[in-house]
Each structure stands twice: as structure tokens, then as C-alpha cells.
Amino acid sequence: xxxxxxxxxxxxxxxxxxxLRSSLHDRGQRLTPxxxxxxxxxxxxxxxxxxxxxxxxxxxxxxxxxxSLATVYRTLRLLSSMGLLQELELPEGGRRFELAGDAxxxxxxxxxxxxxxxxxxxSTAVLTAGEAAAGLHGFRLLDCVLTVRALCPRCAERS
Amino acid sequence: xxxxxxxxxxxxxxxxxxxLRSSLHDRGQRLTPxxxxxxxxxxxxxxxxxxxxxxxxxxxxxxxxxxSLATVYRTLRLLSSMGLLQELELPEGGRRFELAGDAxxxxxxxxxxxxxxxxxxxSTAVLTAGEAAAGLHGFRLLDCVLTVRALCPRCAERS
DNA sequence: TTCCGTGCAAATGGTTTGCAATCAT
DNA sequence: ATGATTGCAAACCATTTGCACGGAA
Numbered sequence: 001x002x003x004x005x006x007x008x009x010x011x012x013x014x015x016x017x018x019x020l021r022s023s024l025h026d027r028g029q030r031l032t033p034x035x036x037x038x039x040x041x042x043x044x045x046x047x048x049x050x051x052x053x054x055x056x057x058x059x060x061x062x063x064x065x066x067x068s069l070a071t072v073y074r075t076l077r078l079l080s081s082m083g084l085l086q087e088l089e090l091p092e093g094g095r096r097f098e099l100a101g102d103a104x105x106x107x108x109x110x111x112x113x114x115x116x117x118x119x120x121x122x123s124t125a126v127l128t129a130g131e132a133a134a135g136l137h138g139f140r141l142l143d144c145v146l147t148v149r150a151l152c153p154r155c156a157e158r159s
Numbered sequence: 160x161x162x163x164x165x166x167x168x169x170x171x172x173x174x175x176x177x178x179l180r181s182s183l184h185d186r187g188q189r190l191t192p193x194x195x196x197x198x199x200x201x202x203x204x205x206x207x208x209x210x211x212x213x214x215x216x217x218x219x220x221x222x223x224x225x226x227s228l229a230t231v232y233r234t235l236r237l238l239s240s241m242g243l244l245q246e247l248e249l250p251e252g253g254r255r256f257e258l259a260g261d262a263x264x265x266x267x268x269x270x271x272x273x274x275x276x277x278x279x280x281x282s283t284a285v286l287t288a289g290e291a292a293a294g295l296h297g298f299r300l301l302d303c304v305l306t307v308r309a310l311c312p313r314c315a316e317r318s
Numbered sequence: 319t320t321c322c323g324t325g326c327a328a329a330t331g332g333t334t335t336g337c338a339a340t341c342a343t
Numbered sequence: 344a345t346g347a348t349t350g351c352a353a354a355c356c357a358t359t360t361g362c363a364c365g366g367a368a
Binding site: 187188189191193194226227228229230233 | 346347348349350351352
Binding site for chain 1: 309
């Protein structure tokens with residue numbers, strides 16, 4: 001299922017520990033090992049993967065990095081509010097998060113309602129449409145997420 | 160082209176009691192007053208409005224139509240699986256439902272993350288993009304929902 | 319030293335489910 | 344009559360929160 005889309009030339013605009021530290025300080029908050037661990041996890045796995053809070057917790061445990069589940073939740077919310085992570089609303093599971101990047105204002109999902117298989121794709125047309133709608137109502141666009149519900153070839157066959 | 164519906168007589172695109180009855184019978188299920196009431200509520204309010212399970216329950220109570228909350232949940236799931244309702248995933252509140260119609264393959268939402276105000280808009284460009292993506296991966300498109308996260312004029316001002 | 323952040327456990331709130339009674343067919 | 348459906352309440356589960364301790368600044 002690897003979409004070959006994630007071609008090269010990705011200039012890391014992703015905050016590392018130092019960037020994260022100053023961002024937090026600007027808000028009167030602190031850099032903690034837990035926060036570093038959560039962000040580092042997302043950086044490690046790259047932009048393509050969506051994780052639930054539970055999955056983040058499990059992966060950290062597996063990596064010998066102890067972070068309580070409650071803190072995972074708090075940190076996911078924090079990093080999202082800072083714009084470092086993006087929250088997704090996929091039809092299937094509950095809340096999921098992925099690393100935010102500039103590319104993500106224009107990064108969409110197609111989910112098979114039969115088996116849950118998810119493909120990602122990009123489309124500037126969608127972003128353009130979102131901006132048009134925002135302008136029309138005087139809104140300031142933050143990001144737009146298109147979720148295409150569909151049947152994958154295998155599931156389409158069975159129905 | 161999902162939901163081919165009734166061939167021949169093109170009367171109501173929206174199944175009324177009779178249509179609902181036969182659809183249910185095809186699945187070995189029954190037409191009950193509760194199911195009629197829930198569907199009728201959505202038909203009454205039209206396509207534009209999204210209701211949570213709790214809101215459906217409240218509205219039915221207000222209309223003197225007693226349906227337990229548990230049954231509301233069961234019925235919403237049932238009607239969605241039949242394609243009569245469409246489940247939305249708006250960032251703000253939990254699950255919401257609205258009447259499904261062909262128009263909804265191209266019917267999108269812009270949500271203010273500050274106050275929850277929601278505007279709807281249409282864009283054929285989005286549907287086109289979704290179809291392109293579906294074709295690319297061999298998927299069969301069911302519908303596509305674009306959620307634009309944004310700040311409404313009022314909330315934008317305060318930040 | 320100051321308080322922000324963490325871990326734990328308890329609380330929460332939306333959604334689901336077991337079961338006996340009820341109703342559509 | 345038969346089995347699907349309902350209502351109720353208890354069960355569930357993901358997420359949030361109160362509180363005391365520990366650690367960044």
C-alpha cells in the first residue's frame with residue numbers, strides 16, 4: 001500500500017528539541033523529556049503515519065520510554081495546539097494524529113469503508129476550494145482535510 | 160453511483176415509510192414506529208442540518224415522540240448502514256448525522272475551531288479531486304467530505 | 319525556590335450491550 | 344406464534360481531571 005507519493009526534497013521544517021523548547025518558553029511552558037519523546041516519536045516515523053493516543057503510548061513503552069497515558073493525551077493536545085501535530089478525523093478509529101508539515105494543508109485521505117485501508121493523496125485543487133470557501137465567508141483558513149470514503153478494489157468486488 | 164435506489168418510478172429520492180419498509184424487509188428486518196420517527200425527523204429538517212444522537216433524542220421528545228436514547232443510537236447506525244443517513248466527522252462535537260442525498264457527494268463543511276460555527280459550501284472541484292484520487296488507486300468513490308478548519312471573523316479578531 | 323508537568327487513580331461522558339418485555343409480521 | 348426490537352440500566356472505553364509529588368527554570 002505504499003503510495004510512492006512521498007518523494008524526496010523534504011526540507012526539515014520540523015522543530016527539534018531546541019525549537020520545541022523555545023516555542024514552549026514563549027508560552028510560559030517547559031520542555032520535558034515526555035514532550036520530547038512524543039514529538040521525537042512522530043519525527044521518527046515520518047509524516048505518513050497516523051497514531052492514536054493509545055498507539056503512541058504503546059510505541060513509547062516498546063522503546064523503553066515511559067510516558068503515562070494521561071500525559072500522552074495532554075501532550076498530543078499541546079503539540080496539536082502548537083501546530084506541530086495535526087489531528088485527523090478518520091471515519092474508522094477515534095482521534096488520530098500525525099506530524100504536521102506545510103505539506104499537510106493539502107494532504108488528504110481516502111478510506112475504504114470495507115476494510116479500513118487508507119491511501120493518502122495530494123490535491124492543490126482541494127486547498128484552492130477550501131480557500132475560496134473561507135474567503136467567501138470571511139473565515140481564515142487553518143487547514144483542510146478531505147476524507148474520501150470509498151471501496152478498495154478488493155472490497156468493491158465482494159459487493 | 161452508489162444508492163441507485165428505486166428504478167422506474169422516480170418519485171421521492173428519499174424513502175418514505177413504504178420504501179423504508181421494503182428496504183428493511185430485504186434485510187429481514189422490521190419497520191417500527193421508532194425507525195419511522197427517526198427517519199421522518201431527518202426528512203422534516205432537510206438535508207442541511209447535522210444532528211448528534213443526543214439532539215435527535217431531544218427533538219423527538221419535544222415532538223411527543225418517545226424513542227429511547229439507546230434505540231436512537233441503534234437506529235442511526237442502521238439507517239447509516241442502509242445509506243439513508245450519512246455520518247459526518249466534524250472536528251468539534253462527536254458523531255453527527257444528516258440525511259443522505261446525492262447532493263452530499265459534494266457538500267462540505269467549514270468549522271470555526273474557536274466557536275464551533277459551521278458553514279456549508281459546495282465545490283465540484285473537490286468531488287473531481289476525490290474522483291481522480293479514487294481512480295488512481297482503483298477505488299470506487301462513495302462520497303467525499305471536506306472539512307475546512309478555520310477561524311470565523313469574530314474569533315480571528317480575538318487572536 | 320517557584321510552579322509547571324507528571325503519574326496515578328478516580329471521574330466523566332458518549333456509546334454499546336444484556337436481558338426481559340413488547341411488538342411487527 | 345416467532346423472532347426482531349425496544350427500554351432500561353449496567354457495562355464499556357476513550358479521554359479528562361484532581362491531587363500530591365518531582366523536576367525544569
